[in-house]
Amino acid sequence: MSLDFLQDSVQFLKGVGPHRSHALAQSGILSVHDLLSYYPRRYLDRTSVTRIADVRAGSDPVTVIGTVVQTNVIPGRRTRRFEITLEDEPGRRIKCVWFQGVAWVSKSMELGHRLAVHGKPTKFGASVSFSHPEFDRLDEEGTTLDTGRIIALYPGTALLEQSGFTSRSFRKIIYSLIKERGTELKETLPQSVVQRLGLMDGRIARRAIHFPKSQSELDQAKNRLKFEELFFFQLMLASKRVDQTKIPGVVMPSGGALERRFLGDVLPFQLTGDQRKSLADIRSDLVSGVQMNRLLQGDVGSGKTVVAAISALIAIDSGFQVAFMAPTEILAEQHARSLSALFDPLGIQWALLTGSTSAADRKRLHEGLQSGMIKLIVGTHAIIQDKVEFQRLGLSIIDEQHRFGVLQRAELTEKGEQPHVLLMTATPIPRSLALTLYGDIDVSIIRELPPGRQPIKTKMVREKERDWVYARMQEVIDNGGQCYVVYPLVEESEKLDLKDAVSGHELISAQFPGVQVELVHGRMKSSEKEAVMARFISGQSSILVSTTVIEVGVDVPNATFMMIEHAERFGLSQLHQLRGRIGRGSKASTCILMAEFRQTEESRKRLRAMELTTDGFKISEFDMELRGIGDFFGTRQSGLPTFRIANLITDFTILDQARAAAFKLTEVDPGLTSPEHAEMKSYFQLFFERKGLRLSRIG
Ligand code: ADP
Ligand code: MG
Numbered sequence: 001m002s003l004d005f006l007q008d009s010v011q012f013l014k015g016v017g018p019h020r021s022h023a024l025a026q027s028g029i030l031s032v033h034d035l036l037s038y039y040p041r042r043y044l045d046r047t048s049v050t051r052i053a054d055v056r057a058g059s060d061p062v063t064v065i066g067t068v069v070q071t072n073v074i075p076g077r078r079t080r081r082f083e084i085t086l087e088d089e090p091g092r093r094i095k096c097v098w099f100q101g102v103a104w105v106s107k108s109m110e111l112g113h114r115l116a117v118h119g120k121p122t123k124f125g126a127s128v129s130f131s132h133p134e135f136d137r138l139d140e141e142g143t144t145l146d147t148g149r150i151i152a153l154y155p156g157t158a159l160l161e162q163s164g165f166t167s168r169s170f171r172k173i174i175y176s177l178i179k180e181r182g183t184e185l186k187e188t189l190p191q192s193v194v195q196r197l198g199l200m201d202g203r204i205a206r207r208a209i210h211f212p213k214s215q216s217e218l219d220q221a222k223n224r225l226k227f228e229e230l231f232f233f234q235l236m237l238a239s240k241r242v243d244q245t246k247i248p249g250v251v252m253p254s255g256g257a258l259e260r261r262f263l264g265d266v267l268p269f270q271l272t273g274d275q276r277k278s279l280a281d282i283r284s285d286l287v288s289g290v291q292m293n294r295l296l297q298g299d300v301g302s303g304k305t306v307v308a309a310i311s312a313l314i315a316i317d318s319g320f321q322v323a324f325m326a327p328t329e330i331l332a333e334q335h336a337r338s339l340s341a342l343f344d345p346l347g348i349q350w351a352l353l354t355g356s357t358s359a360a361d362r363k364r365l366h367e368g369l370q371s372g373m374i375k376l377i378v379g380t381h382a383i384i385q386d387k388v389e390f391q392r393l394g395l396s397i398i399d400e401q402h403r404f405g406v407l408q409r410a411e412l413t414e415k416g417e418q419p420h421v422l423l424m425t426a427t428p429i430p431r432s433l434a435l436t437l438y439g440d441i442d443v444s445i446i447r448e449l450p451p452g453r454q455p456i457k458t459k460m461v462r463e464k465e466r467d468w469v470y471a472r473m474q475e476v477i478d479n480g481g482q483c484y485v486v487y488p489l490v491e492e493s494e495k496l497d498l499k500d501a502v503s504g505h506e507l508i509s510a511q512f513p514g515v516q517v518e519l520v521h522g523r524m525k526s527s528e529k530e531a532v533m534a535r536f537i538s539g540q541s542s543i544l545v546s547t548t549v550i551e552v553g554v555d556v557p558n559a560t561f562m563m564i565e566h567a568e569r570f571g572l573s574q575l576h577q578l579r580g581r582i583g584r585g586s587k588a589s590t591c592i593l594m595a596e597f598r599q600t601e602e603s604r605k606r607l608r609a610m611e612l613t614t615d616g617f618k619i620s621e622f623d624m625e626l627r628g629i630g631d632f633f634g635t636r637q638s639g640l641p642t643f644r645i646a647n648l649i650t651d652f653t654i655l656d657q658a659r660a661a662a663f664k665l666t667e668v669d670p671g672l673t674s675p676e677h678a679e680m681k682s683y684f685q686l687f688f689e690r691k692g693l694r695l696s697r698i699g
Helices: 002-007 017-026 031-035 102-107 158-162 165-185 189-196 200-210 215-244 256-266 275-287 304-317 329-346 359-371 407-415 431-437 463-478 501-511 526-539 573-581 601-612 617-633 650-668 674-690
Strands: 042-046 062-074 082-089 094-098 112-121 122-125 127-131 134-138 150-153 292-296 321-325 350-353 374-378 394-398 420-425 442-446 456-461 482-486 515-522 544-545 559-564 589-596
Touching: 002 031, 002 674, 031 158, 031 165, 042 112, 042 601, 062 102, 094 102, 094 122, 094 617, 112 127, 127 674, 134 150, 150 165, 165 200, 165 482, 189 650, 200 215, 200 359, 215 650, 215 674, 256 304, 256 329, 256 650, 275 304, 275 420, 275 442, 292 304, 304 321, 304 329, 304 394, 321 329, 329 350, 329 526, 350 359, 359 407, 359 442, 359 463, 431 650, 456 463, 456 601, 463 482, 463 589, 501 515, 501 544, 559 573, 573 601, 573 617, 589 601, 601 617
Parallel strands: 094 127, 292 420, 292 442, 321 374, 321 394, 350 374, 394 420, 456 589, 482 544, 482 559, 515 544, 559 589
Antiparallel strands: 042 150, 062 082, 062 112, 082 094, 112 134, 122 127
């Protein structure tokens, strides 16, 4: 049985033994399956090997293959170094030098070894050499393993290297494993899927990924294994989704009295097409009898709040309470303000709960929620921490949901029976990522901005043009507008040599005599913060100097100018969020990115992207490319799985196929009960489902 074979411990494989199996286990390789899915990090293609005679200093990294003709440990005053000389054609030689890991490197190569060496050739004295190149020992020409044109190179870990485990060791054990027991491998995907999509057979792919006979065979093997990984991941989401649709939800029909009055008399504008579409999605969820789990994605300023407000009215009309949670106090307070404008005319009882709510207010609030007097609570995670009890919670709305941990989200949704859940995010997520992260929930997207918005002009500016910037700010203020000046840090840090918000406030105040300049930052008491924000919102102050506390959700349409100091120090999505504070009214807005002249290539790219587009989806796609998936969402806690072979940025076409195939299969055979899927089901359960969402990469 193939599954038994895949579960076999690597310990008993030829060429492993107890010592090595320990090192493998430490690197997460326990079973035959783990070993076979320990995919090469790179391949050495013999046709792209450079002759030593052709190596030039300063070129891109190259690979050379040669025989070790000299080795030397050279003692130095403080450190030793290890040098070898490689030769490929008679008299054609190149040196490789190691300053670190001398003991280990010098032990791993001897005179006469054939090595493949990969690195950037650099000038060293009069000659060209490699310093700290990657290296890999090859067998003698003509022996079994390394005679293929394309040779697999495996990711190493410190532990593996210490126990002498090299790429060559991997090739050896995997080679004999496949040679002796390869016939026990089975196809792991449904035959129908393999045929329909013309995928490479699973047995061939598992061999070819390690020992490809040609580049095209390798490409097909990669494609097939990526598909498989994404397919099983989507299958997991698909089955969660099936469970999800079994959770009953209370029925809340639209068109109640409050909602009608709101749409008729209170709402000061027409909803945009996308707002209406999103609302239609929500309405149909709320009457479906199944718990809603919907993510509302919309760029900053796209008008998510009013969609949430109308959803809340539908719930209140149906006799339920609503919890509206925001990640920061400033944002919770602002939601409270906008909701009060929308709801007070309707006579709806609502309350605000944050960390700074007084004990007396809290008590009243708890009672009001328990008795059902209070229909809507807006707040921070204090709503969870306070163990608030509701009379009848029917809808939980979570703003900027990516800032909350998955657990916090779960806690809020556990209050009440099965409240409907509306998640909102202003961090537009590229489609491929949304399908992965939120594959099991529904997504509505607001792409269209409210009418009359003027595009924001964004400009990268150097220190020497500061006076020009101040002159533009003066114009804005003279015309009755308001400005933000944003700093990355709160207090002066000599080390980073940053002008912080506090001294920036002094500087700006001196620069604009007679103008009301205020300061807000994270270390202020929240009552102070609120007072400052209130004065800025009402127009009493004209310039707000701040740290990134204004990042999310702050809405002052009259603010049309933003200067971001040290813009090169901010991440792209943060810059985008910050910029979203302006361009919210009908007047044209300007965003100035003050940047150091000297900056890294990456920060230059970020700022260029900011100048080029204001489309949050484009920005986030770009950001993901720049930073890679892992850093994009910042945390492992986000529940984002890492894949062994698939890459969410580049493999989105495969992801689409895999998703379609997985969801189709779940539709046709929901419990995977049909006999033709039995084998696949056990494989899926053993190697994917049981591991949960963590398909972590090894090493
Ligand atoms: P976000 O999606 O960032 O939360 P908001 O809900 O704060 O955006 O809305 C941004 C601004 O646009 C608010 O001032 C809001 O009143 C206004 N707005 C929302 N929808 C519309 C619309 N359909 N027409 C005109 N203005 C709108
Ligand atoms: Mg918002």
